[in-house]
Each structure stands twice: as structure tokens, then as C-alpha cells.
Amino acid sequence: MIFLRPDRQTVVAKLLVCACLSALVLVAVSLAPISSRGTAASSKPKYNVIVIASDDLRPTLGCYGNNIVKTPNVDKLASQGVRFDRAYAQYPLCNPSRSSLLTGKYPTQTGVLDNEFYFRALHPDLVSLPQHFKANGYATLRSGKIFHGGIDDTEAWTEGGEVRNFTGAQRPPSNPDSADRTAQSDRIVVLEGNGESNGDYRMATQAIEYLEKYQGKPFFLAIGAVKPHSPPAAPKKFFDLYDADKIPLPPDFSSRPMAPPGFPEISIARRNTDLFIGRDASPAEAREMIRAYYASVSFMDEQVGRVLDAVDRLHLREKTIIVFLGDHGYHLGEKGKWSKAYSLFDVATRVPFIVAGPGIKKGVSPRTVQLLDLFPTLVELCGLPQPYELPARLEGHNLISLLRNPQAKWNYPAFSVVRYQGKLGKSVRTERWHYVRWDDGKAGEMLLDHANDPLELKNLAPDPAYARTVTEMRRSLTQIPVASQ
Numbered sequence: 136m137i138f139l140r141p142d143r144q145t146v147v148a149k150l151l152v153c154a155c156l157s158a159l160v161l162v163a164v165s166l167a168p169i170s171s172r173g174t175a176a177s178s179k180p181k182y183n184v185i186v187i188a189s190d191d192l193r194p195t196l197g198c199y200g201n202n203i204v205k206t207p208n209v210d211k212l213a214s215q216g217v218r219f220d221r222a223y224a225q226y227p228l229c230n231p232s233r234s235s236l237l238t239g240k241y242p243t244q245t246g247v248l249d250n251e252f253y254f255r256a257l258h259p260d261l262v263s264l265p266q267h268f269k270a271n272g273y274a275t276l277r278s279g280k281i282f283h284g285g286i287d288d289t290e291a292w293t294e295g296g297e298v299r300n301f302t303g304a305q306r307p308p309s310n311p312d313s314a315d316r317t318a319q320s321d322r323i324v325v326l327e328g329n330g331e332s333n334g335d336y337r338m339a340t341q342a343i344e345y346l347e348k349y350q351g352k353p354f355f356l357a358i359g360a361v362k363p364h365s366p367p368a369a370p371k372k373f374f375d376l377y378d379a380d381k382i383p384l385p386p387d388f389s390s391r392p393m394a395p396p397g398f399p400e401i402s403i404a405r406r407n408t409d410l411f412i413g414r415d416a417s418p419a420e421a422r423e424m425i426r427a428y429y430a431s432v433s434f435m436d437e438q439v440g441r442v443l444d445a446v447d448r449l450h451l452r453e454k455t456i457i458v459f460l461g462d463h464g465y466h467l468g469e470k471g472k473w474s475k476a477y478s479l480f481d482v483a484t485r486v487p488f489i490v491a492g493p494g495i496k497k498g499v500s501p502r503t504v505q506l507l508d509l510f511p512t513l514v515e516l517c518g519l520p521q522p523y524e525l526p527a528r529l530e531g532h533n534l535i536s537l538l539r540n541p542q543a544k545w546n547y548p549a550f551s552v553v554r555y556q557g558k559l560g561k562s563v564r565t566e567r568w569h570y571v572r573w574d575d576g577k578a579g580e581m582l583l584d585h586a587n588d589p590l591e592l593k594n595l596a597p598d599p600a601y602a603r604t605v606t607e608m609r610r611s612l613t614q615i616p617v618a619s620q
Contacts, residue, residue, distance in 0.1 A: 136292045181353040182493065182517050183267070186509075187448070188357070189435055190229065190280060190364040191409075191475060192461030193489045196432070205376050208440030209489070212459055216491025217541050220504040222276040223549035223564055224463040227475040227483040230283035232462045232506065237264045237282065239510035239522070239529035241550070244616050248554045253286050256304035262522040266291035266509050268355040271519050276345045279338035289595060294345065320412035321420075323427040324368035330434055333368060333369070335360045339438035343445040350449050363431035363465075365409045367389035373430040373437075379422040382429075386590055389471030390415040397594045399579025401555060402480070402571070409474035421468045428467060456492035456516055460506060469590075477560040479571045480591055481583070484551045490538060492516070500541035504565055505549045507531030512538075526572040550615050561612045569598075570608035582608065 196206045198213035225235040226242045234247040234254040238261045244250055246257040256260055265275040269291060277295030282288055285306060287297035301307065330336045342358045349356075362368060369470070387395065394403040406413065410424060431564045439459070446452055464483045466472035480562045488504065490512070508531035515519065515533045523529065533546040551562040558574035569583040569591065582605055595601045 141612045156240075183353060184273075184355045184458070184513055185442075185450060185455060186234075186264075186281075186355075186357045186458045187360070187439055187442070187460070187461075188281065189360045189432075189461050189487075190362065191463070191465045192363060192432065192435070192487060193464040193482060194461070194485060195429070195467075196436075196487055198489075199487060202437065203377065203382065204435040205433050208436045208443060209459060209487070212439070212443065212491055213489045214497065216457070216489055216495050216497060218499050219488040219490075219504050219536055219537075220418060220501050221549070221564070221566060222460070222488030222500060222506065223359045223484045223503070223551055224461075224485050224486050224506050225551050227463045227478055227551065229462055233282055236462075236506040236509055237288070238262065239264075239507060241507070241530055241616050242552055244530070248552075250283055251305050251308050253299065253301075253304055253306070255288060260527075263288045263291050264513070265355055265357060267514070267519065267522045268517075269293060271517075272353060274352055274354045276342075276349065276354060276356045277359075278342040278345060278356070279335065280361050281357045281359045297342070319366065319473055320407070320410055320422075322366040324366050324422070325374060326368055326370045326434075328370060330368075330370045333362075333434075335362050335435060335438050339441045342442050346442075346445050346449055346451065350451060359443060360435045362435045363428050367424070367427035367431040368412055369427075369430035369434035373433040374426065376433060377426045377429050379419075379426040382423055382425050384418060384425075385467065385469045387470050387592055388418070388421065388468045390417065392471040392473075395470060395592065395594075397597070399573055399583055400546050401558065401560070401573050401578045402478070402581065403470050403472055404405050404477045404555065411473045416468065416471075416473065424473070425467050428573065447547070453493055454497075456490070456513065457511075458509065459487065459489040460509070461486035461488075462506075466548060477553055479553055481564070481569055481585075482591075484529045484562065484564075490534070495538045496540065498539050498541035501566060502537055502541075502543075502545035503547065503549045503564055504534060504537070504545075505531055505547075508534050548611060548614075550612075552615065557598075561615055563608055563611050565608075568604060568608055570605065570612075572609060572612060576609075580605070580609075 138459060186547045195201050196203050196209055197204060198210040198218055224232045226232045230250040231247045234245045235242050238245055245254045247254050269275040274293045277292045285300045289298060291297040320473045326333050345356055368554045375505045392403050392405055392407055394400050463475050464485050465475045466482055469482050511531050512534040515535055532547050549564040558578050560571060560573045562571045567586050572580045580596045581594040582601055584595060596605055
């Protein structure tokens with residue numbers, strides 16, 4: 136038997152108490168919910184995250200090859216990271232698209248297939264992107280439109296949450312055919328000064344204030360520009376950048392929306408929902424509206440530049456991941472359409488998508504990706520745990536391999552859906568092919584060859600020579616989860 140001096144007995148006793156306490160802490164951490172484990176999981180520095188979303192923005196940007204539009208700030212960001220040339224939204228409408236990318240679930244899983252439903256009331260188990268970052272020790276900050284207007288995930292934000300203006304799962308539906316909306320559908324707004332009175336200008340100002348306030352701690356900052364959503368609005372200096380007479384119309388321009396010959400009738404709604412509602416658009420009017428859209432894009436770009444200048448002024452660039460995206464595409468007269476709703480053509484679902492930050496290689500990726508890929512990518516980049524307990528999971532794919540090598544192999548297609556006239560349309564996009572099937576084929580299908588027909592002018596689905604490709608693309612649509620309601 137070994138006897139210890141009293142002072143040594145005291146030391147040993149203290150060490151035993153400390154060891155027991157440490158064991159209890161380890162047990163407590165191991166039993167913590169998965170969504171909160173990241174808070175104590177690591178003491179290493181965390182990357183900040185800034186996500187900038189622009190509403191109704193198609194890839195009409197200088198960095199995406201448009202030689203008319205002026206977007207120097209977004210172009211500069213694209214040169215500093217990876218620009219994805221084939222990025223797609225999961226639904227061509229604000230609320231379904233945003234609910235999808237912010238929960239990592241397809242619209243058929245969230246149950247949000249229009250602008251009126253709140254995802255969490257339908258599925259309380261869903262985890263939102265800001266909610267997950269907040270649970271893992273981040274300050275989550277919202278400025279502008281992130282979730283759909285009036286349907287914010289309020290409790291997910293440290294600051295900036297918007298109080299929902301309704302209870303239950305569905306807010307009162309809007310009336311797209313109201314006389315007021317129809318009368319306002321052709322309105323073009325010229326803002327005074329630098330646009331200080333506009334919500335997007337105030338959005339950038341608030342975002343800069345958040346950066347200054349939270350620069351010393353990990354933050355997740357989501358910034359949502361409303362423009363170029365209708366009505367197009369910008370200060371006069373941005374309209375002066377463009378000459379309407381020199382703006383070309385799309386090759387498939389039509390004065391009124393209609394499905395082209397050889398395409399399913401359902402593929403283009405006969406009535407617009409944003410611009411030129413209920414009336415034809417002449418070529419001259421169309422050019423003026425495209426000019427106004429371009430001016431709105433340039434105004435939005437200036438607000439992005441204000442925020443990025445603050446990031447550099449505060450020396451945050453080396454520890455911040457910056458994402459820029461559009462929530463879905465937009466028709467600007469293609470096939471006569473002036474909106475995004477109900478269209479599964481490429482122009483309605485393709486979006487700008489840029490990721491820049493520490494360790495991300497500069498370049499352009501031709502791979503087909505989805506907005507759904509954002510959630511798992513940010514989780515991986517920031518070293519967070521997965522938000523869902525297995526077997527539930529995020530539906531997107533981690534883009535890390537493409538952020539390290541934009542040309543890396545990538546075998547995942549992009550899927551989009553839309554519901555129109557009670558019928559579900561499904562779309563699958565690969566690097567070459569685009570296939571759309573309406574109501575399980577009962578309302579038609581279309582196959583587009585982007586290697587030879589990037590404007591989607593010819594439907595190859597009825598051609599027997601492409602039967603094998605149609606069969607393969609049709610089979611891939613089975614990967615889209617079954618609708619939850």
C-alpha cells in the first residue's frame with residue numbers, strides 16, 4: 136500500500152474531480168442535438184459567410200457574356216472565384232425557389248409550389264440555412280429579401296427577421312389578375328438621386344452596418360436585392376447607360392406569349408404575370424422594357440459594390456466566403472413571355488451563381504449545378520455538422536471539388552419543377568441536353584439540344600432519331616422526390 140502526504144492527497148483529489156467533470160462535459164457534448172454540436176466542436180477560426188441574392192435575375196451580366204449590360208462589381212467578384220455557367224433554380228418562382236435552396240430540399244419535398252405557403256408550417260422538421268448557422272454559433276443577419284416577402288423564417292435570424300403577416304401555413308393569396316396589377320405592369324420607375332429612397336439602397340446600407348457591428352465574430356449575412364424584379368427601377372444615370380434602339384430583341388421574340396410550333400401548348404402560359412399583362416408588346420416597347428431591366432440590374436450591381444467595398448475596408452475578405460446568385464431566371468420577350476412563372480425553358484430556370492473566398496480557385500465551371508448545392512457546400516466549407524439526422528439528408532451536392540478545380544468531373548444533373556393548371560412539369564438539365572415532361576407526358580414533352588440549339592428553338596422529342604435520349608432523360612426524372620402534397 137502506498138501512502139501520500141496530505142498535500143499530495145489534496146492534489147490528487149482535485150485532479151480526480153477535474154477528470155470527472157471533463158468526462159461529464161464530453162458526455163453532454165456527445166448527447167447534444169446534431170444541429171447544435173458545431174458550437175463546441177472546434178475552436179479553430181470560422182469563416183464568415185455572405186450570400187447575396189438578386190430577385191428575377193437571369194445571367195444577364197457582363198461576366199456571363201452580355202456585352203451590353205454594365206455590371207462591374209459582380210463581374211469583379213466573378214473574377215475572384217468560381218463562376219458557374221450552368222446553374223439552375225429548382226422552381227421558376229420566388230417562394231418555391233427560395234424555400235428549396237434555403238432548406239436543402241426539392242419543392243416537391245417542402246410542399247411549397249406557389250408564393251403563398253410557409254415551408255415550416257407545412258414541415259416543422261425542416262432546417263433552414265440561417266437557422267443551422269445560428270445553432271452553430273454564428274450571428275445570422277438578414278438585410279433585404281431572402282425568404283419570400285412576408286413569409287420569413289423569423290426566428291432563424293439574430294437580427295433582421297421579418298414578422299410574418301399571417302398565421303398557419305398559407306397567407307391570403309394575391310390576385311394576379313387585379314386591375315391595379317395589370318395597370319402597373321408596364322410601369323418603369325426612374326429613381327431620384329442615387330436611389331437612396333429605394334429598398335435596395337437601404338438594404339446595402341443596413342448590410343454595411345451589420346458588417347461593421349459583427350466584424351469581430353463569426354457571421355452569416357444574407358443580403359437580398361429586390362431588383363431587377365418588376366417594376367424595373369433605377370436612377371437616371373443607369374438608364375443613360377443604355378440606348379433602347381441598340382438593344383437587340385431575342386430571335387424568338389413575339390408580341391404575345393405563345394408556345395412555338397412543335398412545343399407543348401402548356402410550355403408557355405398565354406398570359407404574363409409580371410410585365411405586359413393582358414396586352415401585346417410592340418418591338419419598340421419591348422426594347423424600352425429590356426433597357427429598364429438592364430438599368431435595374433446595374434443599380435443592383437452598384438449596391439453589391441457598396442457592400443463588397445465595405446468587406447475590403449474592414450479587411451474581412453480573407454476569412455469570408457461570398458456567394459452571389461439569382462433566385463430563378465426570367466423571360467425578356469423570348470417566346471413572347473415577360474416573366475418567369477410556369478416556364479421550364481432554360482431562360483426561366485438558369486441563374487447566375489458565383490462563389491468566392493479563401494482557398495477557392497478562380498475560374499469558370501461548365502458543370503451543371505443546382506441552387507440546392509449551396510446548403511451542403513457552405514456546411515462543408517465552414518466545418519459544420521449535417522443539419523438533418525439520417526436517413527434525412529440535404530438533397531444538393533457538395534461543390535468543394537469544383538471550387539478547387541472548376542473543370543473537375545461532375546456527373547450530377549439539375550432538376551426543376553413547376554405546377555401550372557394543376558399539372559406538374561419536370562425538367563432535367565445536363566451539359567448538353569434539356570428534357571421537360573408535363574403531367575407525366577399527358578400534356579407533352581420536349582427535348583432540347585444545347586450543343587446545337589442554345590436558344591431552345593426546336594423540340595426534338597417527337598423525332599424518332601432521339602428516342603433513346605428521350606428515354607434516358609425521362610428515366611432520370613425519377614430522381615426527383617415525389618410531391619409531398
